[in-house]
Amino acid sequence: MSNIVVVAEVRAGKLKRPSLEAVAAGLQLAAQNGGKVIAVAVGSGLDAAGADLQKSGAHQVVLIDAPGFANFSGDAYARIVTEQCKKHAPAAVLMAHTAMGKDLLPRVAAALDAGLVTDVVAVGFQGGKFTAQKPVFAGKATLHVQATRSPFLATLRPNNFEAKSGGPATIEKIAAEAGNLLSVVKEVIAAAQDRVPLQEAKVVVAGGRGLKDPEQFKILEGLAAAFGPGVAAVGASRAVVDAGWRPHREQVGQTGKVVSPTLYFAIGISGAIQHLAGMRTARTIVAINKDADAPIFKVADYGIVGDAFEIVPALTKAIAALTASK
Amino acid sequence: MDIVVCVKRVPTTDTPIKIAADGKSFDPTGVKFELNAYDEFALEQALRIKEQLNAGSVTVVTLGPKAAEKELRDALARGADKAVLLSTEQWVSDSWACAQALHSWLKTVKCDVVLCGKQAVDADNNQLPSRLAAMLGFGCVTEVAKLTLENGTFTAERDIEGAREVLTCKAPAVLSCNKGLNEPRRASLKGIMAAKAKPYSEVPAQLPEPAMAIVSLTLPPARAAGRILGTGADAVPALIAALRNEAKAL
Ligand SMILES: Cc1cc2nc3c(=O)[nH]c(=O)nc-3n(C[C@H](O)[C@H](O)[C@H](O)COP(=O)(O)OP(=O)(O)OC[C@H]3O[C@@H](n4cnc5c(N)ncnc54)[C@H](O)[C@@H]3O)c2cc1C
Ligand SMILES: Nc1ncnc2c1ncn2[C@@H]1O[C@H](COP(=O)(O)O)[C@@H](O)[C@H]1O
Numbered sequence: 001m002s003n004i005v006v007v008a009e010v011r012a013g014k015l016k017r018p019s020l021e022a023v024a025a026g027l028q029l030a031a032q033n034g035g036k037v038i039a040v041a042v043g044s045g046l047d048a049a050g051a052d053l054q055k056s057g058a059h060q061v062v063l064i065d066a067p068g069f070a071n072f073s074g075d076a077y078a079r080i081v082t083e084q085c086k087k088h089a090p091a092a093v094l095m096a097h098t099a100m101g102k103d104l105l106p107r108v109a110a111a112l113d114a115g116l117v118t119d120v121v122a123v124g125f126q127g128g129k130f131t132a133q134k135p136v137f138a139g140k141a142t143l144h145v146q147a148t149r150s151p152f153l154a155t156l157r158p159n160n161f162e163a164k165s166g167g168p169a170t171i172e173k174i175a176a177e178a179g180n181l182l183s184v185v186k187e188v189i190a191a192a193q194d195r196v197p198l199q200e201a202k203v204v205v206a207g208g209r210g211l212k213d214p215e216q217f218k219i220l221e222g223l224a225a226a227f228g229p230g231v232a233a234v235g236a237s238r239a240v241v242d243a244g245w246r247p248h249r250e251q252v253g254q255t256g257k258v259v260s261p262t263l264y265f266a267i268g269i270s271g272a273i274q275h276l277a278g279m280r281t282a283r284t285i286v287a288i289n290k291d292a293d294a295p296i297f298k299v300a301d302y303g304i305v306g307d308a309f310e311i312v313p314a315l316t317k318a319i320a321a322l323t324a325s326k
Numbered sequence: 327m328d329i330v331v332c333v334k335r336v337p338t339t340d341t342p343i344k345i346a347a348d349g350k351s352f353d354p355t356g357v358k359f360e361l362n363a364y365d366e367f368a369l370e371q372a373l374r375i376k377e378q379l380n381a382g383s384v385t386v387v388t389l390g391p392k393a394a395e396k397e398l399r400d401a402l403a404r405g406a407d408k409a410v411l412l413s414t415e416q417w418v419s420d421s422w423a424c425a426q427a428l429h430s431w432l433k434t435v436k437c438d439v440v441l442c443g444k445q446a447v448d449a450d451n452n453q454l455p456s457r458l459a460a461m462l463g464f465g466c467v468t469e470v471a472k473l474t475l476e477n478g479t480f481t482a483e484r485d486i487e488g489a490r491e492v493l494t495c496k497a498p499a500v501l502s503c504n505k506g507l508n509e510p511r512r513a514s515l516k517g518i519m520a521a522k523a524k525p526y527s528e529v530p531a532q533l534p535e536p537a538m539a540i541v542s543l544t545l546p547p548a549r550a551a552g553r554i555l556g557t558g559a560d561a562v563p564a565l566i567a568a569l570r571n572e573a574k575a576l
Contacts, residue, residue: 011486011487016487072491074456074459074466074468075465075466078460098486098487099468099469099484099485099486099487100486102452102453102456102468102469103456103466103468103469104456105453106421106453106454106455106456106457106460107456107457107459107460107466109422109453109457110425110456110457110458110460110461111460114422114537115420115421115422115536115537115538116421116422116453116457116537117538118450118451118452118453119450119452131541134450135450135546136419136448136449136450136543137337137343137352137447137448137450138339138447138450139546140342140343140545140546141343141345141352141543141544141545141546142543142544142545142546143419143449143540143542143543144540144541144542144543144544145538145539145540145541146538146539146541147537147538147539148535148536148537148538148539149422149537149538152537152538182464182465182466182495182496182499183465183466183467183493183494183495183499184493184494184495185491185492185493186481186492186493186494187491187492188486188489188490188491188492189489189490189491189492190488190489191488191489191490195488196488197487197488199487200487200488248471248485248504248505248506249485251505254339254447255339255363255364255447255505256505262575263569263573263575263576272340273339273340273342274339274340277339280546280549283573283575284569284573284575285549285552286565286569287552292554297552297554298551298552299549299552300552301549301550301552301553301573302552302553302554302555302565302568302569302573303552303553303554303555304554304555304556304557304558304561304562304565305554305556305557305558306557306558306559306561307558310558310559311558311559311561311562313559314559314562315559315562315565315566318562318563318566319566319576322566322570322576
């Protein structure tokens with residue numbers, strides 16, 4: 001028997017969508033290698049998230065619910081997740097490759113003296129050994145690895161595994177205390193309510209130096225808004241982040257965020273190799289650039305050559321009409 | 327505070343990657359290397375902390391090839407006090423093994439703070455800092471975009487999905503640095519001269535067998551050639567049609 005432990009991410013009482021994808025990846029592994037998928041969530045006020053996990057296809061849900069876990073704490077979460085891993089003797093431990101996953105799983109890996117492969121896009125078992133594929137060199141190559149130690153841990157790139165449903169799973173609540181913390185969250189400053197986090201957005205509308213000045217970026221906000229609430233986020237090239245037009249959290253690329261939305265618009269972006277690193281795995285890429293020879297057209301599925309200031313307003317109108325008709 | 331800065335020599339970000347004949351590693355011929363971009367922020371922050379406290383030391387360490395002497399000397403020229411090369415000619419992509427080797431060296435030195443980049447842009451692991459922190463029993467904040475130090479306590483800010491987190495953490499700590507934290511300085515002529523007299527040592531890395539074996543390193547499939555749908559706003563209807571009917575993206 002070789003269980004799969006999936007660490008689910010809950011923020012402010014809400015289960016994060018990539019956790020459901022991680023459960024789905026766990027189910028795929030269990031189908032290959034046997035064992036149960038055990039979803040573990042840590043937080044405070046986990047009833048709603050627990051109910052969502054019960055329907056995720058996981059065989060068993062474990063909730064560690066205490067006021068001391070209200071904010072993410074790398075130390076405390078790692079202690080409790082490590083305990084659960086030891087208890088369920090998994091062959092693999094999975095979590096989404098998010099800010100929390102990137103912080104937490106390396107600590108759990110250290111506590112289990114285990115290997116960890118991050119930002120994974122495919123998992124499997126070969127001859128009973130866990131295998132995974134991950135982009136390296138900012139997506140310029142793919143590394144395929146096989147575990148030589150067990151258990152093995154992996155963080156999974158969001159938008160790569162399709163969430164499933166199933167259940168209802170059995171649910172177990174465990175009492176625990178956060179204990180002594182070495183780093184303490186003092187404050188979580190939420191972004192504007194209507195803003196979709198860049199990496200979770202289905203549509204990314206990204207702009208570059210071709211937009212000429214920060215004021216003009218508003219036309220991209222307009223295009224993003226035309227998709228309706230909660231769908232699209234604005235992204236930026238490094239050139240405009242360095243110029244101070246847009247905040248760093250919007251930067252897409254090798255030294256920014258890696259996104260794989262369903263639809264990516266590159267508007268006034270030349271398509272430098274470091275930018276491509278952050279968006280080349282988008283399902284569909286649209287480029288709008290006045291230079292027909294811009295390298296971005298080599299990776300774009302669809303292109304329009306011309307002036308963004310003329311094209312974007314027309315596009316915004318057309319998208320808004322579509323959204324209104326839905 | 328005695329600060330250790332972990333740095334890695336990586337291919338420059340604009341290098342096209344070629345696969346070596348073994349199908350498991352990259353071909354370094356013609357590849358230019360540089361200090362990992364995020365480690366520049368870590369080094370700069372270490373120098374600023376030392377300047378703020380007007381005390382302590384900054385040691386840079388890398389687990390890497392002999393050629394990394396160039397990046398270490400540059401760090402000395404920028405102001406680090408001491409450099410250590412844990413030498414191996416292998417491309418180390420497994421963080422478990424890398425952490426074992428760095429940890430066994432770290433245990434031998436006096437260190438209050440370990441500064442790292444958030445990610446080495448070769449294997450893109452983004453895991454060594456918090457792994458090391460857990461091994462050392464240090465506090466840890468990852469992907470720090472703003473940092474202040476007052477009365478021995480760090481206040482760090484970092485971006486998470488849809489929000490910014492503010493955390494406090496006391497030394498001993500491991501902090502991993504993100505872009506936006508600072509503007510790294512370049513070496514001055516005076517710094518380059520001074521670096522020549524600074525301690526530089528080289529020891530073979532104590533690398534265990536990795537926790538994962540490389541099955542293959544491959545290039546991703548090229549994206550199929552796209553289509554230019556037209557020029558100017560007149561092409562918008564064709565784009566909408568293509569996105570709806572072909573790509574099923576709307
Ligand atoms: C270590 C390192 C890391 C890097 N990391 C990143 C990263 O993470 N992300 C990133 O994006 N870059 C990164 N870069 C920078 C990258 O090399 C490019 O410099 C940057 O992506 C260029 O941004 P841009 O496309 O907006 O600007 P430009 O290259 O200046 O392109 C502007 C484009 O706009 C077009 N244009 C102009 N006017 C109009 C108009 N009216 N309508 C339509 N199109 C118009 C032009 O034809 C041109 O193609 C990095 C570089 C280095 C060295
Ligand atoms: N071989 C290495 N030698 C020294 N420090 C390293 C090495 N690999 C990674 N690091 C440090 O750990 C950070 C994160 O790297 P990684 O987890 O490998 O993406 C880097 O930015 C460095 O600060």
